[in-house]
Structure formats: structure tokens, C-alpha cells
Amino acid sequence: MFKTIANLQIGEKAFIEKLCLDNIPLKLLEMGCLPGIEVQLIQKAPMQDPLYIKVNGSHLAIRRETAEKITIVVK
């Protein structure tokens, strides 16, 4: 089974492997979520959603449904 950003633990880092291009809006890429880039989970909101991540120097909050579409490779 492949892992996504939604599977990360708080503080854990990984590399973005692939973005499911059909479902991921351009905006997320533009904000720095790119393949091969390191991503770190900073915080989860209560009920595990949304997720607060650090990627490419940007601090972003995305919903779980989006995070589930971004597969990762853990270091």
C-alpha cells in the first residue's frame, strides 16, 4: 500500500512522490507542493482534519481529502 500525506505522523518528514494530476488543482502545485519535494506534517486539527504541513518553505493547511491524493516516500 502506498502512503499519502494523510498517513504522516506529527513531525514526520517525507518526500512527495506523485500528485494525482487529475484531482490536484494547479494551485497546490503553485504553492509549492511538487514531486520530489520534502514535506513535513506540523500539526493535525482535531478530528485529524485539516492538516498543517510545511513544504518547500511554505506553511500550508490542506484538508484530509486533498492530502490523501498526494503520495509520499518516507525517508
Added chain:
Amino acid sequence: MLSNSELMSDDKVVKVALIGNPNTGKTSLFNQLTGLKQKVGNYPGITVEKKQGLCKLNNTIKAEVTDLPGTYSINPTSLDETLVLDTLLNEKNDSYPDVVVVVVEIENIKRNLLLFTQIKDLKIPTILVINMIDQMKRKGIDIDVKKLEESLNTKIVLASARKKIGIDELKSVILDYKKLDAIPISNITDRIDKEYFTKLKNAFPEFPLYKSWLLITQNNEFDFLNNQQKELVLKFREDLGCIKRYQHKETILRYQIINNVLKDSFKVDKSKASDLRGILDRILTHKIFGYVIFALILLFIFQGIFDWATYPMDLIDGAFASLSSWIKTVLPPGTFTNLIAEGIIPGIGGVVIFIPQIAILFTFISILEETGYMSRVVFLMDKIMRKFGMSGKSVIPLISGTACAIPAIMASRNIGNWKERLVTILVIPFTTCSARLPVYAILIALIIPDKQVLGILNLQGLTMMALYLLGFTAALLSAVLLNSTLKVKGKSLFVIEMPNYKIPSIKNIFYEVVEKTKAFIFGAGKIILAISIVLWFLASNGPSKFKNAEEFVTSKQENKELTESALQKKVASYKLEHSYIGYMGKSIEPAIKPMGYDWKIGIALISSFAAREVFVGALATIYNVDSDSENVGTIKQRMAAEINPDTGKKRFDFPTGVSLLLFYAFAMQCVGTLAIVKRETNSWKWPIFQLVGMGLLAYISAIIAFNIFS
């Protein structure tokens, strides 16, 4: 937007567009450049505010600076962002810039530069401002400006807008904008697909290639294109899959270029970075403390709106009342004087009275936004709000709604998902806005005993709180209902930036509050004023019986003994009954009888359709209390003494009072809100839906309440 005289005074005006990501200090820079010489207008046809200001570059040349909405790229995902694109593509646009100033923030320079590279490719002269350089040392950042200028092919200004560093240098660079070259940074299109882009280039030989690319990638209609161009655009858009793929590729390539550029010229010594952000985040987004802190902040804001604001509000109230009486003493009596004293002045007063609350509310909100805390609230509340069909971004509009629905609805613009935004807009009018307060206050005073319960709590105060909760509950429940019934396509991405914490700038807050308050006065104010005048006309004119009121009342036997002032009041009361509005009240009596109201309350209902707070004033007139005294006590006594001829009991008894409270809690009695909903949703469908839906809910629940308690 600036008036002709300002522009004509000197024909040397350089048009400057300020562009940047949100949270880059772009607004601070705008405020530094233009000071108080700012104007906020609307873009033609849409409601997005257009902020412009003049800036003196030297003795003869001025810059007309446009502060474009913050955006992460020129591919728009919201109305605000569409505007940035249109300004940059449409050469006929009033604000089409001679030179673009891209503002980036030192800490997020990588992501910020994406927008810069896009704009550069449009071949418009571009200056890069790297802002917040005062933080450079502390954050361990080192920039090689020369190298960066060379590789980005631009002129760079290091600035700190808050500390007024680099402003003069920026002005002189703007002055020399003709020396800037407008060459794209890289041949990015060749690297995506040379063949495809050659085809595109040949299709639109008159445009820069990147501009043509933007034209075909957006869903918008571009009015500035001719028909042949429009057809070509549509033809290219047919291959949507290809466009999407290339857009992704473009973004990835841009980041590669930026990374290469920054590798040599931008260095961060990570050991120097402090982790204040991490510590604050752990506390403020904590699953328990996060909510406790937010609740305390809310409590503090409400305290401000409902306690501190009452002092200036009382002053304003008194000032307008005395102004009215003063006008009556200085101007000769007549229709014109009455129009001013009874129509226009109270109308303006009805608008001005809300300024303290709105100003206080927006002071708090802009502090929370400036510090970066607001994003944490959105983060904390998103999941909860989604259960109600809204977004974490709906929290602020809902809070703002407790002051006034109009700015609240405008604040919902940044909710990207249309369905979530629509639900938010539709339910905001349920929150207890300040216009309901005077209505609630007098009704509660009439029907709820002023008693202490459990030692410390006051029964009347508790009722007021219950009404607030009722408003929020109604908003949330109707949101659930709307969410499950509305068939609106609403797929869009939720992604918010969590900016670093900052100390708020007093200057920015001041400008923000002034701007928001002005928007309210000139937006809602015009309507409230217009309706007040119409109501005044309807109440002070009428058919024959109205005209002969004086003779009729004086000739009546029972009135012969009355003193002059009592007689005057009788006449006024008789006049109102036979004025146009009086007839309107009577004609709706059958419809409002099931709720327990008579025609007199009917008049108050009609009058307060435009704005709820008119209710008290209308009742004061109806029960011929001296309305200039603005003394709730006397109105209350008069209302309490009113007898219902059908039952022989008090007119404002408990059942009628509860029924009225519910009616005012639910009914959509605010023309200003309806107008703003029409503007924001761009259709009459939604305001009419609100008017009917909320009206029915109000009507039915008032009937039920009246019958239960009778």
C-alpha cells in the same frame, strides 16, 4: 478611479501596479507609498474593491498606484484573482500598468518568485521588491542582490515597508522604469512543448506568447479580444487535457528555474532561526487550549461590540436627535424642514449609529488577521464548520454578522468553494446583528420581569443571551438544511497559507478600519437613507382624511378639554393612522393577526422592513410619544399601557412579545443585506430566496409561539 482634476493637474502620471502573494506586506508598502491619498472604488460590474492612491515621485511626476488583490499566481481561482489577470492582460484596462512592482517577502521568497516569473513573461517592465529585510539578520538570511538581479533580469529594491526602508529607492526606480527591460527570464514554453507553443505564437502574433497562453488557459471571457481572436481562443481550449498537463509542467519548470537562481544568490543559516512560530503554533492550534483561547478572544470582541460601543452610540443618538430639533427651530416650518428633520437626519443617524460597532469589530478582525492568528482559527474550525456545510473561513463572516450582515457577507469572499460560500452568505442574516438589539431590548423589557435568578444572573440578560444563541442555532441548522438540499456545484480546493506570526502594524489596521467603515456607510448607508425618506413620505402624507386631520381631531367633542401638546399628539396619531403607511398597516392586519399583531404593529413591521431598528422609532410615533426624547422608558410605559380591545388584556403581553421576538429573530428585514447578497451572488434568486424563506420561518414560528403561549 481618481477624479479627472487630480489627473489633469499633471499629465505625467506613471501607472504602477502592486502585485504580490498575500502576507508579503504589500498593503504596508501601498500605505507607505500613498499615505492618505487613497481611494477605494469598485471595478466596473463587479464588487471587488479597487484600491488606488497617488504617490509623488518627484516635483513633476506622480505615480498612480493600484494595490491589486493578493494572489499566489496569475492563474486565478477567485474573483479577486481574476482581476489581477485582467489588469495585466487588458491593455485597455484603466489601470493597465506602465510598470509592475512585485512584492515578495524575504522568508517565502521561493514561492513568491513564482508570480514574479509569470509576470516577467508578460513582457511588462517589472521591479522586484524584497520586503521585510529588517528580519534578514535575525533569520540568518543572506542575499546576493547583484547576482539575483542579473539572473532575474530585473531591478531589485530591498525594503521594509513597516520600517520605511527602501521606499525612496523604490520611488526612484519607478521613475526610471523606462530603463527596465521587459525580457522574459527563460524560454519556458520551449521546454514544455516547442511545437505546441509555436502554433500558439502563430495564432496570436500580436501578443507576447505567455499572454496568449494565459488567454487560452483561463475559463473567462476576455472582452478586449475581437471575434476572430475569441474563436481562436475557444479552439485552443478544446484540448483541455493538454492545457492542464502543460500548466502543471509549467509550474514545475518555474520552480526549477527559481531554485537554480536562488541556489547562488540566497542563503539561509538555519541555526539562527528561532522557533517562536513552532511554540506559538503548538499552543494556538492545540486541541484544547486552541479552542479555549479562541473562545476568550471571541468573548473579548463581543465585550467590545456590545459594551464599549454603547458609549459612542449613545452620543451619536443624542447628537442626531438634537440636530433634528435644532433644525426645526431654525428653519421655517414646512414640508422641506420636515423632510430634513424627520426624514434625512434620522436616516443619516440610523447609518452613523452603527459606525462604532463596525469600527471596533474591524479593528479586532484586522488585528487578528495582521498577526497571522486568523489562519489558525480557520485551521481549528474548518472540520467543525464543514459539518454544517460551511468552511473554516466562514467563522469570521459569522462573527462579523453580530455587528452587521453587510460587511460580514463581503468578508465571505475569500471562501474559495462556491457552495460553502453561498451557504455562508445565506445564513449570515440569522446571526443577531446590532440592528436587532434595540428591538429586543424594548420587547424584553416589556415581557420579561427584571428578576435575578440563581443569585447572580438577570432574567432579562439571560433572555438576550438566549436570543443570540437562537440566532447562531438558526444559522447553523439552516446551513445543514441548505447543504443537503442545494444542488450547487462546489468543488474547489481548500488550501490556506499559515503565515508567520507578526506584530500588527497600527497604520495598516487604521487604514483597514477606515476603508471597511467607509464601504459600509456608502454601501448600506445609501439604501437605508433612501428608504428612510420613502417611509417618511408615506407616513407624512395620505388621502383626504389625513389632510383634514387637524380640523377633525380639534372639532371632536372629547378633545375640547385637552392641552395644546396633548392635542398635537392626538393629531399626529390620527394623521399616522390615515397616512399611506397607516393604510398599509391596516391592509396587512388580517395577515398578521394570527401572530397576535394589530395594524399599529403592522406599521412598525412595514417601516422596519428596510432596517429593523426603525421598529422602535415607528412605535414611538404610533403611540404618540415624543420621539425626540429617545427615551425608551417613556415608549416602554406607553407600550405597556396599550390595551388590546379584542381581549381587554395588555397589547404587548407575553404571547405577542415572544411572537414579535421570534419574528425579528428570523425575518429578513434589511434592504441593505438583500442588496449586498444580490451583488455578491450576482443574481436576484438568492436574496429573494432569503427574503421568502426567512420570512416564512419568521411568520410560522411567530404564529406557533403566539398560539402556544396564549
